[in-house]
Amino acid sequence: MDGTGQQLEDPWQFFDGKRIESHGTIRFPVKPDGETLDFTLASFAIPVVHERVVDLFLHQRVQDVQFIPVEVEGHKGPYFILNTLRTIRCIDDARSAEVQYFTPEDNQPERVGEYRVVSGMRIDPTKVGDAQIFRPWGWNVALIVSEDLMDAMEAVGITGTKFEPV
Known part of the structure; x- marks a missing residue:
């Protein structure tokens, strides 16, 4: 919900890899x-983190993230999106278990050539460089962190995470 109590107009904006201007105080029931x-992960798989995660990311000098303050109903914060x-663009189609693309037959011309299915995803690490956290192009429902960042999160006992090698 936005600051006026209305549902967010576009919850998918948090998957676009772009800085977002404030919507007032966002509240999560x-x-x-x-x-x-x-x-x-809140509704629409929006990542919501406690201040402990923010502090760790700052300590680790994680770049390419924005923390948007939110209120989580019934829970002391602070919390952030x-x-x-x-x-x-790093998905390794050949090494992934399955990839399918949108085709003209799917009747979504604006999506032709984009991923429709990615399972057993594997990435090409040579395309990642020094990125510590990112989303893979074409399959932005995945949130990928570096092994170093994963180790740091596990070392301080960040709760709620589930890591799978890609």
Whole structure:
């Protein structure tokens, strides 16, 4: 919800890899209430993190992120949307278990050539460079962190994360 209590007009904006201007105070209702975590995915898989994650990212000098303050109903914060500002064309189609692309037959001409399915994703590490956190071009539902950042998150006990090698 935005500052006026209305649903956000475009929740997918948090997957575009672009800095976002303030919408006022964004509020997340919590249903059902559960365990408080440092990292969680809200509606539409929007990453929401506790201040502990922000502090760690600052300590690790993580670039290419924006932290947008939010309120999480019934939970002491501060909390933030983790908006990743970097997208890298790095999916290794040959090494991934399955990739499918939109075709003209899918009747979505604006998406022809984009990924329709990616499973068992593997990336080409030579295309990633020194990126510590990013989304892969064409499959921005994935959020990828470097091994160093993963190790740092695990070392300080950041809760709510689940890492899979890509």
